[in-house]
Amino acid sequence: MAVSTLKIENLHVEIDGSEIIKDFNLEIKGGEIHAIMGPNGTGKSTLASAIMGHPRYDITKGNVWLDGENVLEMDVDERAKAGLFLAMQYPSEISGVTNSDFMRSAINAKREEGNEISLMKFIRKMDAKMDALEMDQSFSQRYLNEGFSGGEKKRNEILQLLMLEPKFAILDEIDSGLDIDALKVVSNGVNDMRSPDFGCLIITHYQRLLNYITPDKVHVMMQGRIVKSGGAELAQRLEEEGYDWIKEELGIENEKVGEKEQEA
Amino acid sequence: MATETKWTFDEEYVKDFSKRRGEPEWLMEERLTAIRLADKLELPKPEKTNIKTWNFTEFKHETENSGMVNQVEELPEDVQRLIDSSGGEQNLIVFRDGKPLYRSVHERLQQQGVVFVDIETAAKEHSELLKQYFMGKAVKVDEHRLNALHVALLNGGVFVYVPKNVQVEAPLQTVYLQEDPEAALFNHVIIAAEDNSQLTYLENYISSEKEKGSVANIVSEVYAGQGAKVSYGGVDHFEKGITTYVSRRGYVEKDGRIEWALGQMNEGNTVSDNTTVLYGDGSSADAKSVTIGRGEQSQNFVTHINHYGKHSDGQILTHGVMKDKASSIFNGVSKIEKGASKSNGEQTERVLMLSERARGDANPILLIDEDDVTAGHAASVGRIDPMQMFYLMSRGLSETEAQRLIIHGFLAPVVNQLPIKAVKERLTEVIERKVY
Numbered sequence A: 001m002a003v004s005t006l007k008i009e010n011l012h013v014e015i016d017g018s019e020i021i022k023d024f025n026l027e028i029k030g031g032e033i034h035a036i037m038g039p040n041g042t043g044k045s046t047l048a049s050a051i052m053g054h055p056r057y058d059i060t061k062g063n064v065w066l067d068g069e070n071v072l073e074m075d076v077d078e079r080a081k082a083g084l085f086l087a088m089q090y091p092s093e094i095s096g097v098t099n100s101d102f103m104r105s106a107i108n109a110k111r112e113e114g115n116e117i118s119l120m121k122f123i124r125k126m127d128a129k130m131d132a133l134e135m136d137q138s139f140s141q142r143y144l145n146e147g148f149s150g151g152e153k154k155r156n157e158i159l160q161l162l163m164l165e166p167k168f169a170i171l172d173e174i175d176s177g178l179d180i181d182a183l184k185v186v187s188n189g190v191n192d193m194r195s196p197d198f199g200c201l202i203i204t205h206y207q208r209l210l211n212y213i214t215p216d217k218v219h220v221m222m223q224g225r226i227v228k229s230g231g232a233e234l235a236q237r238l239e240e241e242g243y244d245w246i247k248e249e250l251g252i253e254n255e256k257v258g259e260k261e262q263e264a
Numbered sequence B: 001m002a003t004e005t006k007w008t009f010d011e012e013y014v015k016d017f018s019k020r021r022g023e024p025e026w027l028m029e030e031r032l033t034a035i036r037l038a039d040k041l042e043l044p045k046p047e048k049t050n051i052k053t054w055n056f057t058e059f060k061h062e063t064e065n066s067g068m069v070n071q072v073e074e075l076p077e078d079v080q081r082l083i084d085s086s087g088g089e090q091n092l093i094v095f096r097d098g099k100p101l102y103r104s105v106h107e108r109l110q111q112q113g114v115v116f117v118d119i120e121t122a123a124k125e126h127s128e129l130l131k132q133y134f135m136g137k138a139v140k141v142d143e144h145r146l147n148a149l150h151v152a153l154l155n156g157g158v159f160v161y162v163p164k165n166v167q168v169e170a171p172l173q174t175v176y177l178q179e180d181p182e183a184a185l186f187n188h189v190i191i192a193a194e195d196n197s198q199l200t201y202l203e204n205y206i207s208s209e210k211e212k213g214s215v216a217n218i219v220s221e222v223y224a225g226q227g228a229k230v231s232y233g234g235v236d237h238f239e240k241g242i243t244t245y246v247s248r249r250g251y252v253e254k255d256g257r258i259e260w261a262l263g264q265m266n267e268g269n270t271v272s273d274n275t276t277v278l279y280g281d282g283s284s285a286d287a288k289s290v291t292i293g294r295g296e297q298s299q300n301f302v303t304h305i306n307h308y309g310k311h312s313d314g315q316i317l318t319h320g321v322m323k324d325k326a327s328s329i330f331n332g333v334s335k336i337e338k339g340a341s342k343s344n345g346e347q348t349e350r351v352l353m354l355s356e357r358a359r360g361d362a363n364p365i366l367l368i369d370e371d372d373v374t375a376g377h378a379a380s381v382g383r384i385d386p387m388q389m390f391y392l393m394s395r396g397l398s399e400t401e402a403q404r405l406i407i408h409g410f411l412a413p414v415v416n417q418l419p420i421k422a423v424k425e426r427l428t429e430v431i432e433r434k435v436y
């Protein structure tokens, strides 16, 4: 089977009439892990949400292709079925719906009617993945994210990733709120997914996650676009020196979007 | 075509009716007082809902008694589906048009001194005990016309009595089926739990006819003695033609507790009152109810917890889903009387609007006459959260499926609390059918 590709072309995204993402371009292939780094407010979450189809963001220009199919023409659920996954920075809480019921519905949504996963198989898979993420079994009967701590929510996002096995995952700040042990557990989970059938975009503003998941490429985002790309060593340098040298190099005064910007 | 002329229920009728049922003198007297009061009293006035034009007078009061059946298999299909077939201990009374149709009660109950019988039998066989509780501290005949009519025309119900220190493990289940489309149900439920006893009761109201008009006038009285605990589950699902007045009342002594879990799924116009009096120190109540309004149905729900005892705790949760042109008023009232110090009253009322044309009105009310208490409320009326939809759909769930999960989750507080699996499953089906 040919390797999958996620291709973002000249993407422009607005929220409430102000442009947050401008001329964003990136191509990720199956088997690759890319990291997007950047200070707060540079448009990272906006990019991730827009690709998944968040209702508040307007895409005014550009395309997102998944294996030649135009993602932007799909409904949110169709994007998921096509193989996209977004681990959200702030996952919703849904009262009265157990983690396990939700997860089973999600798995079955991707399958043909009549070909639903058997309960036994589902339970076995969920147990195994929860073990791998060192989650207590009680999580399967708790209501979806309700009353979860920040770290528990992140683990639960990764649990969904492992259960749903998408072609491409975008992980938005999956490391925030995790202590070092949890970070290792979550990283192991992501590393287990590594294969030619899986591509991943990791969004973070700390380098530390990338100590455990070594990226193939690192991109720096400012003012709603990629301003610099490199290999894993770029993340290392950012860790040591911060972002100021990039701003200097490129003549950027304010890296955030929507505020006073340097006109190119 | 509502006509006033058909009204034939007078003292003479009531007297005759009572005689035919072989009732004790005191009950006949209660009925006679009630029918006299009914003439003078007015209809209740639920806030923001006008019930003056609702049908409370047009119905058939008596139906043929078609006898009992001996086996579950002989019961109507809709009733069978509410009964667990797991083979566990079964305590069940089924009524058809107010009359007992099937009864299966484990012998252990009798050994424990527990009474679980239809109210007609109770009046004959447990007259003194029934009298002690009937229209007792929790409810008054002269509150308004519907209570008076209720007592005067009472034609169905159940009496539950649990002696001191007795724990009834398996749930006591009742099913009230209205089969005759014109038959009215004046159903009276009494649950008397003596000190330190414990029981779980679960009732279902169902009807077969969809269009013809009739009336359901229901009063429940629940008495939890000192340290007693009563779990009361109810699922109301009368079809559209039936106008319902249902009043479920509780009275709790020291350290006693009542838990209500009400699935209020009627298709017709409904006035519902759920009131608990926390009389004793350390008494508590948890009142949960969920509903779905659809079509052009108008409903009014009041959940009232009245604190007298010190350290009493009252929790109210009401969740409503409104679609089409349905209209519902939800009033939660936590009243803390002077002297009920260290009490706590909390309420949550949430309404999910699925249609622009529906109306949902949530009014949390705290009436507090004591300084040393804690109380709180949360209320919201709104549409399904688009962020929740985005989250679920981003995992591949279709819009319909995502909405389904959110709505079932929203109504789960009551569904999850019902003690009989078959009833839970039927309620889930009803929710499913009503929403889609």
Ligand SMILES: Nc1ncnc2c1ncn2[C@@H]1O[C@H](COP(=O)(O)OP(=O)(O)O)[C@@H](O)[C@H]1O
Binding pocket: A015, A016, A020, A038, A039, A040, A041, A042, A043, A044, A045, A046, A047, A056, A256, A257, A258
């Ligand atoms: N929901 C929103 N409403 C208004 N402005 C927003 C919203 N989300 C993002 N923005 C704007 O977009 C900018 C980028 O936000 P975001 O994509 O969350 O950045 P990052 O994830 O890089 O921290 C913010 O600084 C803000 O100005």
Ligand SMILES: [Mg+2]
Binding pocket: A044, A045, A046, A089, A173
């Ligand atoms: Mg962000």
